[in-house]
Amino acid sequence: MPVFVINGFLEAGKTQFITNTLQQDYFQADGTTVLILCEEGDTEYDKEILKKTRTKIVTVEDISEMDEDFYGRIEALYDPARVLIEWNGMWPQDQLQLPDTWELFQQITIIDGSTFELYLSNMKPLLALLVKRSELVIMNRCDEVSDENITRYRRGLKALNPQAELIFEDAEGEIEQEVLEEDLPYDMKADVIKIDPKDYGIWYIDAMDKQDRYEGKVVEFTGMVLKSPEFPKNYFVPGRMAMTCCEADMTFLGFICKAREARNLETKQWVKVRAKIAYEFWPDYDGVGPVLYAESVEPAQEIKDIVQF
Numbered sequence: 118m119p120v121f122v123i124n125g126f127l128e129a130g131k132t133q134f135i136t137n138t139l140q141q142d143y144f145q146a147d148g149t150t151v152l153i154l155c156e157e158g159d160t161e162y163d164k165e166i167l168k169k170t171r172t173k174i175v176t177v178e179d180i181s182e183m184d185e186d187f188y189g190r191i192e193a194l195y196d197p198a199r200v201l202i203e204w205n206g207m208w209p210q211d212q213l214q215l216p217d218t219w220e221l222f223q224q225i226t227i228i229d230g231s232t233f234e235l236y237l238s239n240m241k242p243l244l245a246l247l248v249k250r251s252e253l254v255i256m257n258r259c260d261e262v263s264d265e266n267i268t269r270y271r272r273g274l275k276a277l278n279p280q281a282e283l284i285f286e287d288a289e290g291e292i293e294q295e296v297l298e299e300d301l302p303y304d305m306k307a308d309v310i311k312i313d314p315k316d317y318g319i320w321y322i323d324a325m326d327k328q329d330r331y332e333g334k335v336v337e338f339t340g341m342v343l344k345s346p347e348f349p350k351n352y353f354v355p356g357r358m359a360m361t362c363c364e365a366d367m368t369f370l371g372f373i374c375k376a377r378e379a380r381n382l383e384t385k386q387w388v389k390v391r392a393k394i395a396y397e398f399w400p401d402y403d404g405v406g407p408v409l410y411a412e413s414v415e416p417a418q419e420i421k422d423i424v425q426f
Contacts, residue, residue: 118154118193118197118199118200118216118218119198119199119200119219119220119222120199120200120201120202120215120219121199121200121222121223121224121225122201122202122204122213122223122224122225123135123201123202123203123204123224123225123227124203124204124210124224124225124226124227124247124251125204125226125227125228125247126206126207126232127152127156127158127207127231127261128158128159129208129227129228129229129257129380130227130229130258131203131227132158132160132161132162132173132175132374134225134227134255135162135201135203136166139167139170140166140170141247144163145162145235146199146388147198147313148196148197148198148199149172149173149197149198150170150172150173150198150200151172151173151174151175151191151196151197151200151201151231152167152172152173152200152202152203153174153175153176153183153191153200153201153202153203154174154175154176154177154178154203155180155202155203155204155205155208156206156207157176157178162174165365167330168343173195173197175191175409177385178205180205180212183213183214185216188215188216188219199315199379200219204257206247207243209243209246210243210246210247210249210250221250223252223253224250224251224252224300225251225252225253225255226248226251226253226255226281227255227257228254228255228256229256229257229258230256230257230259230262230267230270230285230286231258231260231262231280233256233270234266237270237273244277245277245361246359248278248281249277249278250278251278251281252280252281253282253284254278254281254282254284255284255286256274256283256285256286257287258286259286259287260287260288261287267292268300270285271285272318272319272322273361275322275325275326275363276322276359276368276370278317279322279325280402285424298330301319301320301323302316303316305330305334306346308335309335309336309337310334310335310336310337311336312336312337312338313382314339314357314422317338317340317357317370317424318357318359318370318425320336320338321357321371321372321424324394324407325367325406327406328396328405331396331407332394332395332396333393333394333395334393334394335391335392335393335394336392336409337389337390337392338355338360338389338390339358339387339388339389339390339420340355340356340357340371340387340388340390340418341355341357341369341371341385341386341388341420342354342355342368342382342383342384342386342387343355343356343371344379344382344384348373349355350379350380351375351376351379352373352375352376353373353374353379353382354369354371354373354374355372355374355388355390355409355414356372357369357370357371357423357424358370358423358424359422359424359425360424360425366422370424372406372408373401373407373408373409373413374390374392374408374410375408375409375410376390376392376411376414377411378411378414379414383418386416387416387417387418387419387420388414388416388417389411389413389417390409390413391411391414392411392412393409393410393412394409394410395409396408397407
């Protein structure tokens with residue numbers, strides 16, 4: 118059973134997004150679509166559109182209702198071809214448990230840009246759970262959001278989920294948002310691009326996104342060593358601990374690195390790395406991502422500060 122989850126906080130625009138999606142040619146399918154509503158906002162679904170798209174609504178008032186019997190009743194009553202879930206943003210996303218025969222095909226997060234700062238400041242753990250498994254994050258209503266804040270929001274969301282595609286929209290449609298080289302806090306034209314400890318998070322996110330900007334460039338930074346028996350010979354990951362959500366949610370951010378010194382390194386050791394960046398397939402990236410080829414790896418002093426976004 119293909120399942121599509123659309124999540125976000127109340128009044129973020131989930132209902133409008135789902136309504137538009139149901140009517141798109143690419144989303145048409147034979148059979149019944151079941152739409153599970155985990156919250157009811159001010160916007161109601163148009164009955165004619167639901168009829169035309171063969172969509173049946175099932176309303177849920179509490180997450181405890183979504184048990185094995187609940188999913189069994191949906192299959193028995195509707196025999197759906199697919200299921201959409203409009204998830205309640207105040208329910209922890211990790212509490213969504215699907216039957217073994219149901220598969221999460223896609224998760225999309227809808228965010229209201231005009232109120233995002235409020236949620237970012239007060240509900241970051243819930244926000245992190247919404248974003249972490251999403252392939253696509255759409256921030257709408259950005260008309261009054263400054264370019265500086267859009268850039269900041271983008272970095273924060275990418276830190277929560279580096280693989281997610283991010284789209285920012287205002288009343289005119291999608292906002293073309295580009296971080297220019299001259300806006301970066303380090304010199305991209307230098308023979309060796311030196312990454313200051315305070316700029317590590319900016320570099321990490323930008324390097325994940327901009328292959329054409331970094332491929333073939335030489336960078337120098339200080340990081341902590343992570344090694345694993347699963348890594349090929351002469352490989353390790355230099356990186357930094359980052360607080361992507363809260364103190365209880367720390368993440369190690371680093372890129373795989375090939376170095377002749379790797380065999381002599383130990384996990385949690387601090388090193389200064391100078392390396393050339395290539396972009397290659399790597400399983401942990403779920404695709405192509407930065408791979409560092411070290412020119413030198415030297416012992417370094419520990420950096421006490423945690424990367425924050």
